[in-house]
Amino acid sequence: MDLTAEELSSTYYMVGAPGQFTAPTGGFFAGWQGRPAFDMAGLMRWSANLHGYYGTFFRDPKPVFGIFGRSNPSNPGSGVGLTNSFAFTFGDTTTAAELKSMLAHEMLHVWVSSLDTVxxxxxxxxxxxxxxxxxxxxxxxxxxxxxxxxxxxxxxxxxxxxxxxxxxxxxxxxxxxxxxxxxxxxxxxxxxxxxxxxxxxxxxxxxxxxxxxxxxxxxxxxxxxxxxxxxxxxxxxxxxxxxxxxxxxxxxxxxxxxxxxxxxxxxxxxxxxxxxxTVPLGEFDMGYDFVASNANGRIVQGLKPGSNAALAGLRNGDVVKKGGAGDATQEDPRAMVMLQVERAGRPITIRYSARGRSLxxxxxxxxxxxxxxxxx
Known part of the structure; x- marks a missing residue:
């Protein structure tokens, strides 16, 4: 079929032999690249049923909706919204359970979006x-x-x-x-x-x-x-x-x-x-001023004496080459920060828990x- 330049520019492309799923009723479909370690077709069936439930709940069924998945070991679990669809990534160890919240969230944005703004x-x-x-x-x-x-x-x-x-x-x-x-x-x-x-x-x-x-x-x-x-x-x-x-x-x-x-x-x-x-849990604390550091060539500054970062060996003036604060680190209280820094021309690896005072x-x-x- 013939597509306009605008339609081509908003099209999601896959090469090779992608996996496919089409719901038996309605317009829900999915396609994915790679070979996930979980039952992708089963997860898409779950998503299709949930999509139908959303349409009924919001009193606004959507006739067509698509999900696209691709393998990305460096950034699994991320997603991006597209027109009447969205795309997500998965890694070699990603499980279906780990993706459910993200799939449920992104599908909601078909109905739930921000207030009208400028x-x-x-x-x-x-x-x-x-x-x-x-x-x-x-x-x-x-x-x-x-x-x-x-x-x-x-x-x-x-x-x-x-x-x-x-x-x-x-x-x-x-x-x-x-x-x-x-x-x-x-x-x-x-x-x-x-x-x-x-x-x-x-x-x-x-x-x-x-x-x-x-x-x-x-x-x-x-x-x-x-x-x-x-x-x-x-x-x-x-x-x-x-x-x-x-x-x-x-x-x-x-x-x-x-x-x-x-x-x-x-x-x-x-x-x-x-x-x-109530349960005790440490406050998220990178142990240094990572915002100011990132704005200054990723040179560590504002190191907190006695913090886990300081105890692990991080020093003001270290240059962070890899690693740092992220949403996933903040979400998981068990997550460990891994910083690869350079000090006086020498590479050093710093590993510590990004948690501070107990709350x-x-x-x-x-x-x-x-x-x-x-x-x-």
Whole structure:
């Protein structure tokens, strides 16, 4: 068939003999390169079923949607959004379970995107909405659909909570997000983590005020209907819909979240089957000022005496040749930092845990429900 130059430029290409999957009904399809170590067809079947569930939930079925996978051992688990589709990468040891959160999240962006804004900076300032809502629903909707177990739901929730509550930049105001988003991993993850926990709290508040007759779902579905009707979905639109649910108190709490006030969640925020406990966990701490160092030729500065980095042998003036702070390091409290540095012309490898002072942070565990239902 004949394609225009614009269509060709937005086409995703694969060479060789890619694996393929097509859902028996609907327009969901997938293609992938390489030979994954997991059952890719089974994972795509899972994704197709979830995609159909999303369409029903949002009252907006999408007739065509595609997923493209490719082998990338140097950066597995990453993804990029495309038109009515997205592409992701996997490595030799990647498992299907590791990809579920990412697949669930990226598919949500077909329906859940940022508020209507002007310019990239404005879009980053509004990422608490699009990314936070996607993280909230990436575990909630698959759990409701039976696509995630209670343990998988909790694993996703607790990863978010542990990263958020051990983030030393937790109180960063939202208007500072755009300027630091691409410079500081601690700031970059905040819209995802803070936004998702804010929406969890908002849901609990709406349910409580309406005596169970309404929830965040009703607000979101109504809000997205505005966009489908051709009306802009701006920050003012959001404020109007929020005020209808919770009045001025809801507006006050939303603005406090944007100002950087940490989110506090009640134990029963996720229904009767999950309760909160506190556990000790180290604050994410690279041990040196990695933002200033990266801006100065990756020359280490601001080394903290007594930090794990200093104890492992890192010194001010070392030049980082490889390694550093990353989102994955911040997410996994067990992750070890591996820095390859140069000191006086000599290569040195520094390995340490990027954790500092011990904090008591909330995590959720499963309990037996006396009400007989674990619905969210």
């Amino acid at each position: 310019g990239d900076e404005d879009s980053l300032a509004g990422s608490w909405f699009g990314e936070g809502l996607a993280v909230y629903y990436q575990r909630t909707l698959p759990y409701r659909a039976g696509a995630l177990s209670a343990d998988e739901f909790l694993a996703d929730l607790n990863r978010t909570a542990s990263r958020y509550y051990t983030d030393s930049m937790i109180a960063t105001p939202n208007d500072r997000i755009p300027g630091a988003f691409w410079k500081d991993t601690r700031v970059r993850v905040l819209p995802y983590d803070r936004g998702s926990l804010y929406f969890a709290k908002l849901n609990a508040q709406i349910v409580r005020k309406s005596a169970g007759r309404r929830s965040l779902d009703d607000l979101v579905v109504s809000l997205l209907a505005e966009r489908r009707a051709g009306r802009p979905m701006t920050i003012d639109t959001w404020a109007t819909f929020l005020r209808r649910e919770l009045g001025d108190a809801g507006i006050t709490e939303w603005r406090a979240m944007l100002a950087g006030q940490p989110i506090e969640l009640a134990s029963d925020s996720f229904g009767p089957c999950f309760v909160k406990k 008591l942070i909330p995590q959720w565990i499963t309990v037996h429900s006396r009400k007989g239902s674990c619905a969210l």
